[in-house]
Amino acid sequence: MKRTENIKHSDSLSEVHQSVDTSKRTGWKRILSFIGPAYLVSVGYMDPGNWATDIAGGSKFGYQLIWILLMSxxxxxxxxxxSARLGIVRGLDLAQASRNAYPKWVNIPLFALAQTAIVACDLxxxxxxxxxxxxLFGLPLIWGISITIFDTVLLLFLLNKGMRKMEAFIVSMVFIVGLSFLVEMxxxxxxLKEIIKGFEPSMLSGDALYIAIGIIGATVMPHNLYLHSSLVQTRKFERDSKGIKEAIKFNFIDTAVALNLAFFVNAAILILAAAAFFKNGLHEVAEIQDAHKLLQNIFGNVAPALFAIALIAAGQSSTVTGTLAGQIIMEGHLKLRIQPWLRRLITRLLAIIPAFFTLLFFGDDALGGLLILSQVVLSLQLGFAVIxxxxxxxxxxxxxxxxxxxxxxxxxxxSSLVIVALNVKLVIEEISSWGADGGWYIYTIIVPLAILIGLLLVFIFIYPFIKKSRADHDNVPHGNALNIEEIEKIHYLRIGITVDxxxxxxNTIRHALIQGGKDAHYYLIHVVETAVARYHGNSAMDHETQSDAKNLEKYCNNLEELGYSSTAHIGYGGTVTAIVEISNKNKLELLVMGAHGHKGLKDLILGTTVNSVRHKVTIPVLIVR
Structure with missing residues (x-):
């Protein structure tokens, strides 16, 4: 059954939903058309949080923990x-499926936890x-953190270029990371002999167990599960049994290749730390900066430069996918959609503020602790996605x-039991270490909050067993279609026309005249936006105000000659506010507006008047291009 355009806009990541057509390709081209979503997901498996745990594991225990990486x-x-199977079969992402399956009140804390995890990941x-x-450049950390806010522009650019261009960018970043570590190897x-021996499982205790938990906790990230279930829906294929089966198979190939590449990168970081630090008796290297410094001391300038380039590439690619996951979670759990650049900016600011103040009050050395804290927050949310x-x-x-x-x-x-149990253990140990400092907030805020989150996790696990499924209509994004009865012609008698x-x-005036004919009265609206008009309002008599008044009068005279009734109305200052005020004051029944068709960066600079006006008036708005 074909889906209507109206429903399509409620799809997960509707801007790129089914934007890559796979049906017209055959052989290898058909398989390649499915390649991409898992690469966007894989960058989350090689972000700075993974680097920290891999470096600590390699420097302290050599090649011993490679098998933990493989198991993860x-x-x-x-x-x-x-996650891919859910998106392919049901056409829902994980957040949308959660909204349909769980009571409404549960989705609010689920969204809050998922959003907190994305902020932690962004951190x-x-x-x-x-x-x-x-x-790489000697830029102070506080400046480096401040300028990361500008990658919002990069994300906006990539979203406007389409899904394939975004995937190409991410894959190129992953390629840079992989190539950097290949050269470093x-x-x-x-x-080679010790690397192979590292794949043999061994008993873990003490620090080795703690780092192993960190590796697993940093590897499986909750936002990746939301992201993957949505990204697979960017592929258009036949929705019959054969098409779905084929899509599941090809997406599994995509996932296997991409995650094996991520495994290679993580293993390469651990092996690098083992060969460079463990072998040379440097067993306490846990900070990324220390690893870079020691690489320079041992191997000269090439290895550390590649290390820094790979770190920047990993961070930049992860930040793009984190934004997409944030959009999916907000739309899925809350049915709330805002501009991607705006939600990117909000997420980035929420992450920048703690990093900025940590540097300001505690210095550069505190960033390592903040990085570990971000992984603890991520671990808290994992069960709410996996279960x-x-x-x-x-x-x-x-x-x-x-x-x-x-x-x-x-x-x-x-797998979920192992992940949740190990992550819970990690959280308990962290809270215990904070409690040792004797802070009052630990027992009055942190511990009760952790208990509430734990109880919510138990509810998430039990609820589907006791209530198998909610009503089918919950799956309909906008409700059911109504019967369209006999339509009567609408006669508009008071029509507003915005002119510039x-x-x-x-073209705008022509469309308005078609709607009302000679029976209607037309209100020609123009807004003067000069500094004088903004300050003095209707008492402004600057050159532009006088010129615009004459132009409006010309339009009115022209319409009168053609047999139409009209009056001129000038607004002052904010365009949106002025148009809405004139519309309300004159009790307009229809507003006809011209749209210039600019988008992307021009929208940010010039504004989106039409979009803002239509949300603030209660009458129909006809947009003419």
């Missing part, structure tokens, strides 16, 4: 493939970017024959 990667592969990207710029010359995902993909009714097999379900629940004395006016 296999768990990630399983969960990301479930890690900001710190990584700032450290990378500092290492040749420089540090690790022991619903397994529930949704196990449901035979909603998955229409594509529910996961029992053995996959067992593996998924075991450009070549577009003729």
């Amino acid at each position: 990667n296999l768990i990630a592969l399983l969960l990301q493939s479930l 890690a990207e900001i710190i990584g970017m700032a450290i990378g710029l500092n290492l 040749f420089i540090v010359e690790p022991s 619903p995902l397994i529930h949704f993909t196990s449901d035979k009714k909603t998955m229409m024959g594509f529910a996961i097999k029992p053995w996959v379900k067992v593996l998924a629940w075991l 004395f450009s070549k577009n006016d003729r």
Whole structure:
């Protein structure tokens, strides 16, 4: 069944929904058309949070923890493939599915937790970017953090260029990271025999267990599960059984290749730390800056430069995908949609403020602790994404024959148990260490909050078992279609026309006259925006005001000659406010506005009058281009 245009706008990431057509391609081209979503997801598996845990593991325990990286990667592969399956089969992202499955009140804390996780993730990207710029160009960390706000412009540019261009940017960033570490492998010359031995599982205790928990916690990120379930919907394919099965297969290939690349990068960081630091007796290297400095001491300038370039690339690519995940979560849980640049700016500011004040009051050395804190916050949210995902993909009714097999379900629940248990352990240890300082806020705020979050996690797990599914109509984004009965002609008698004395006016006026004919009265509206008009209002008599008044009078005389009744109305100062005031004062029944068709950066500079006006008036608005 074909979907209407009206419903399409409620789809996950509707700007790029089904924007990549796979149906017209064959052979390898068809497989390649599905490649992309998992690469956007994979950058979250190689962000600065991963770097910190990998460096600490490699410097302290050599190659011993490579098997932990492999296990984390296999768990990630399983969960990301479930996320892709949900998006392909149900056409819903994880946030939308959660809104349909859980009570309305649950979605508010779910959104709050997911948004907090994205801010925490963004915090890690900001710190990584700032450290990378500092290492490469000597830029002070506080300046590096401040200028990261400008990547909002980069995101806006990429969104306007379409999904394929964004994927190409991310893949190129991932390629830079991978290539940088490949070259570094040749420089540090690790022991191949010891690397192979590192894949052998071993008993962990003490610091090794703690770092292993950190590696797993930093590897599987909650926002990636939301992101992947949405990104797979950018591919257009036949919605029959064969098409869905093929899409699941090709997306699994995409996921496997991308996450193996992420595994290579993480393993390369750990191996680099083992070969460069552990081998040379430097067992306490946990800070990214220390790793860079030691690389310079041991191997000269090339290795540390590549290290810094890779760090910047990883941070920049992760920040783009974090914004997309934020948009998905807000639209899915709350049905609230705002401009991507605005939500990017809000998320970035929420992340910049703690980083900025940490540097200001505690100095550069405190950033490492802030990075660890961001990973703890991420770990808190993980269960709220993993548990619903397994529930949704196990449901035979909603998955229409594509529910996961029992053995996959067992593996998924075991994986979630390992992740949640280890992350809970990490959180308890962190809270205990904070409690040792004796702060009153630990027992009055942090502990009660952690208990409430824990109870919510239990509810999220139990609820789908006791209430299998909510009413089907919950899945309809805008409600059900109404019966269209006999239509009576609408006669507009008071029509407003906004004019700006450009070549577009003729077309705008023509459309307005068609709507009302000679029975209606027309209100020609123009707003003077000079500094004098903004300050003095209707008492302004500057040259532009006088010129505009004469032009409006010409339009009125011209319409009178043609047999139409009209009056001129001049507004002053803010365009939107003035148009709305004139519309309300004259009790207009229809407003006809001309649109210039500018978008992207021009919208930010010139403003979006039409869009703002239509939200503030209660009458129909006809937009003429």
